[in-house]
Amino acid sequence: MIVTWGHLAGWIDDHMYTLDLKDCIGTIDGTYIEGEVPKVVQQAYRNRKGRTSQNVLCACDFDKRFTFVAVGWEGTPHDSKVLENALVEPTSQFPFPPYGNFKLHP
Structure with a gap:
Protein backbone atom coordinates (compact mmCIF):
# COMPACT_ATOMS: atom_id res chain seq x y z
CA MET A 1 0.00 0.00 0.00
CA ILE A 2 1.28 3.44 -0.90
CA VAL A 3 0.12 6.44 1.10
CA THR A 4 0.16 9.81 -0.65
CA TRP A 5 -1.05 13.25 0.35
CA GLY A 6 -2.15 14.14 -3.17
CA HIS A 7 -3.84 17.53 -3.50
CA LEU A 8 -4.05 17.95 0.28
CA ALA A 9 -0.32 18.64 0.67
CA GLY A 10 -0.55 22.07 -0.95
CA TRP A 11 -3.86 22.84 0.73
CA ILE A 12 -2.40 22.13 4.18
CA ASP A 13 0.60 24.35 3.50
CA ASP A 14 -1.65 27.17 2.22
CA HIS A 15 -4.16 27.04 5.10
CA MET A 16 -2.03 26.12 8.13
CA TYR A 17 -2.14 29.60 9.66
CA THR A 18 -5.38 30.98 8.20
CA LEU A 19 -7.37 28.20 9.91
CA ASP A 20 -5.79 28.87 13.33
CA LEU A 21 -3.78 25.66 13.16
CA LYS A 22 -0.48 27.28 14.15
CA ASP A 23 -0.33 25.32 17.43
CA CYS A 24 -1.78 22.16 15.96
CA ILE A 25 0.63 19.23 16.06
CA GLY A 26 -1.08 17.02 13.52
CA THR A 27 -4.18 15.27 12.33
CA ILE A 28 -5.78 11.95 13.16
CA ASP A 29 -8.20 9.75 11.23
CA GLY A 30 -9.37 6.19 10.99
CA THR A 31 -9.82 3.99 7.96
CA TYR A 32 -10.81 0.47 7.02
CA ILE A 33 -8.32 -1.88 5.41
CA GLU A 34 -10.19 -4.71 3.71
CA GLY A 35 -8.95 -8.27 3.96
CA GLU A 36 -9.89 -11.90 4.33
CA VAL A 37 -10.33 -13.49 7.74
CA PRO A 38 -11.31 -17.01 8.86
CA LYS A 39 -15.07 -17.69 8.75
CA VAL A 40 -15.28 -18.17 12.52
CA VAL A 41 -14.36 -14.51 13.15
CA GLN A 42 -15.84 -12.86 10.05
CA GLN A 43 -18.75 -11.27 11.91
CA ALA A 44 -16.43 -9.33 14.21
CA TYR A 45 -14.47 -8.01 11.23
CA ARG A 46 -17.51 -6.86 9.21
CA ASN A 47 -17.59 -3.09 8.97
CA ARG A 48 -20.71 -0.95 8.58
CA LYS A 49 -20.56 -1.50 4.81
CA GLY A 50 -20.68 -5.28 5.27
CA ARG A 51 -17.09 -5.89 4.19
CA THR A 52 -14.47 -7.71 6.24
CA SER A 53 -11.80 -5.27 7.33
CA GLN A 54 -9.48 -4.01 10.04
CA ASN A 55 -10.05 -0.61 11.59
CA VAL A 56 -6.79 1.36 11.53
CA LEU A 57 -6.22 4.67 13.32
CA CYS A 58 -3.35 6.92 12.18
CA ALA A 59 -1.94 10.26 13.27
CA CYS A 60 0.35 12.41 11.13
CA ASP A 61 2.26 15.59 11.77
CA PHE A 62 2.32 18.47 9.32
CA ASP A 63 5.62 17.29 7.91
CA LYS A 64 3.57 14.35 6.59
CA ARG A 65 5.15 11.80 8.96
CA PHE A 66 3.19 9.15 10.80
CA THR A 67 3.40 9.76 14.55
CA PHE A 68 0.99 7.02 15.64
CA VAL A 69 -0.64 3.93 14.12
CA ALA A 70 -3.10 1.61 15.87
CA VAL A 71 -3.78 -1.62 13.99
CA GLY A 72 -5.46 -4.92 14.76
CA TRP A 73 -8.96 -3.69 15.55
CA GLU A 74 -11.85 -5.59 14.01
CA GLY A 75 -13.94 -3.71 11.47
CA THR A 76 -17.01 -3.37 13.71
CA PRO A 77 -15.88 -0.69 16.22
CA HIS A 78 -16.42 2.98 15.40
CA ASP A 79 -13.34 5.21 15.00
CA GLU A 84 -10.80 6.15 23.09
CA ASN A 85 -8.80 2.97 23.61
CA ALA A 86 -5.61 4.59 22.30
CA LEU A 87 -6.08 7.45 24.78
CA VAL A 88 -6.62 5.28 27.88
CA GLU A 89 -4.47 2.21 27.13
CA PRO A 90 -0.91 2.86 28.40
CA THR A 91 0.59 0.25 26.07
CA SER A 92 -0.68 2.11 23.00
CA GLN A 93 1.99 4.82 23.48
CA PHE A 94 -0.30 7.50 22.06
CA PRO A 95 1.71 10.71 21.42
CA PHE A 96 -0.11 13.15 23.69
CA PRO A 97 0.59 16.85 23.14
CA PRO A 98 2.14 18.83 26.01
CA TYR A 99 -0.17 19.27 29.02
CA GLY A 100 -2.56 22.20 28.58
CA ASN A 101 -2.27 22.22 24.78
CA PHE A 102 -4.87 19.58 23.93
CA LYS A 103 -7.33 21.11 21.44
CA LEU A 104 -9.65 19.42 19.01
CA HIS A 105 -10.61 21.20 15.79
CA PRO A 106 -13.59 19.94 13.77
Missing part, protein backbone atom coordinates in the same frame (compact mmCIF):
# COMPACT_ATOMS: atom_id res chain seq x y z
CA SER A 80 -14.21 6.90 18.30
CA LYS A 81 -13.90 3.56 20.15
CA VAL A 82 -10.45 2.93 18.65
CA LEU A 83 -9.37 6.48 19.57
Whole structure:
Protein backbone atom coordinates (compact mmCIF):
# COMPACT_ATOMS: atom_id res chain seq x y z
CA MET A 1 0.00 0.00 0.00
CA ILE A 2 1.28 3.44 -0.90
CA VAL A 3 0.12 6.44 1.10
CA THR A 4 0.16 9.81 -0.65
CA TRP A 5 -1.05 13.25 0.35
CA GLY A 6 -2.15 14.14 -3.17
CA HIS A 7 -3.84 17.53 -3.50
CA LEU A 8 -4.05 17.95 0.28
CA ALA A 9 -0.32 18.64 0.67
CA GLY A 10 -0.55 22.07 -0.95
CA TRP A 11 -3.86 22.84 0.73
CA ILE A 12 -2.40 22.13 4.18
CA ASP A 13 0.60 24.35 3.50
CA ASP A 14 -1.65 27.17 2.22
CA HIS A 15 -4.16 27.04 5.10
CA MET A 16 -2.03 26.12 8.13
CA TYR A 17 -2.14 29.60 9.66
CA THR A 18 -5.38 30.98 8.20
CA LEU A 19 -7.37 28.20 9.91
CA ASP A 20 -5.79 28.87 13.33
CA LEU A 21 -3.78 25.66 13.16
CA LYS A 22 -0.48 27.28 14.15
CA ASP A 23 -0.33 25.32 17.43
CA CYS A 24 -1.78 22.16 15.96
CA ILE A 25 0.63 19.23 16.06
CA GLY A 26 -1.08 17.02 13.52
CA THR A 27 -4.18 15.27 12.33
CA ILE A 28 -5.78 11.95 13.16
CA ASP A 29 -8.20 9.75 11.23
CA GLY A 30 -9.37 6.19 10.99
CA THR A 31 -9.82 3.99 7.96
CA TYR A 32 -10.81 0.47 7.02
CA ILE A 33 -8.32 -1.88 5.41
CA GLU A 34 -10.19 -4.71 3.71
CA GLY A 35 -8.95 -8.27 3.96
CA GLU A 36 -9.89 -11.90 4.33
CA VAL A 37 -10.33 -13.49 7.74
CA PRO A 38 -11.31 -17.01 8.86
CA LYS A 39 -15.07 -17.69 8.75
CA VAL A 40 -15.28 -18.17 12.52
CA VAL A 41 -14.36 -14.51 13.15
CA GLN A 42 -15.84 -12.86 10.05
CA GLN A 43 -18.75 -11.27 11.91
CA ALA A 44 -16.43 -9.33 14.21
CA TYR A 45 -14.47 -8.01 11.23
CA ARG A 46 -17.51 -6.86 9.21
CA ASN A 47 -17.59 -3.09 8.97
CA ARG A 48 -20.71 -0.95 8.58
CA LYS A 49 -20.56 -1.50 4.81
CA GLY A 50 -20.68 -5.28 5.27
CA ARG A 51 -17.09 -5.89 4.19
CA THR A 52 -14.47 -7.71 6.24
CA SER A 53 -11.80 -5.27 7.33
CA GLN A 54 -9.48 -4.01 10.04
CA ASN A 55 -10.05 -0.61 11.59
CA VAL A 56 -6.79 1.36 11.53
CA LEU A 57 -6.22 4.67 13.32
CA CYS A 58 -3.35 6.92 12.18
CA ALA A 59 -1.94 10.26 13.27
CA CYS A 60 0.35 12.41 11.13
CA ASP A 61 2.26 15.59 11.77
CA PHE A 62 2.32 18.47 9.32
CA ASP A 63 5.62 17.29 7.91
CA LYS A 64 3.57 14.35 6.59
CA ARG A 65 5.15 11.80 8.96
CA PHE A 66 3.19 9.15 10.80
CA THR A 67 3.40 9.76 14.55
CA PHE A 68 0.99 7.02 15.64
CA VAL A 69 -0.64 3.93 14.12
CA ALA A 70 -3.10 1.61 15.87
CA VAL A 71 -3.78 -1.62 13.99
CA GLY A 72 -5.46 -4.92 14.76
CA TRP A 73 -8.96 -3.69 15.55
CA GLU A 74 -11.85 -5.59 14.01
CA GLY A 75 -13.94 -3.71 11.47
CA THR A 76 -17.01 -3.37 13.71
CA PRO A 77 -15.88 -0.69 16.22
CA HIS A 78 -16.42 2.98 15.40
CA ASP A 79 -13.34 5.21 15.00
CA SER A 80 -14.21 6.90 18.30
CA LYS A 81 -13.90 3.56 20.15
CA VAL A 82 -10.45 2.93 18.65
CA LEU A 83 -9.37 6.48 19.57
CA GLU A 84 -10.80 6.15 23.09
CA ASN A 85 -8.80 2.97 23.61
CA ALA A 86 -5.61 4.59 22.30
CA LEU A 87 -6.08 7.45 24.78
CA VAL A 88 -6.62 5.28 27.88
CA GLU A 89 -4.47 2.21 27.13
CA PRO A 90 -0.91 2.86 28.40
CA THR A 91 0.59 0.25 26.07
CA SER A 92 -0.68 2.11 23.00
CA GLN A 93 1.99 4.82 23.48
CA PHE A 94 -0.30 7.50 22.06
CA PRO A 95 1.71 10.71 21.42
CA PHE A 96 -0.11 13.15 23.69
CA PRO A 97 0.59 16.85 23.14
CA PRO A 98 2.14 18.83 26.01
CA TYR A 99 -0.17 19.27 29.02
CA GLY A 100 -2.56 22.20 28.58
CA ASN A 101 -2.27 22.22 24.78
CA PHE A 102 -4.87 19.58 23.93
CA LYS A 103 -7.33 21.11 21.44
CA LEU A 104 -9.65 19.42 19.01
CA HIS A 105 -10.61 21.20 15.79
CA PRO A 106 -13.59 19.94 13.77
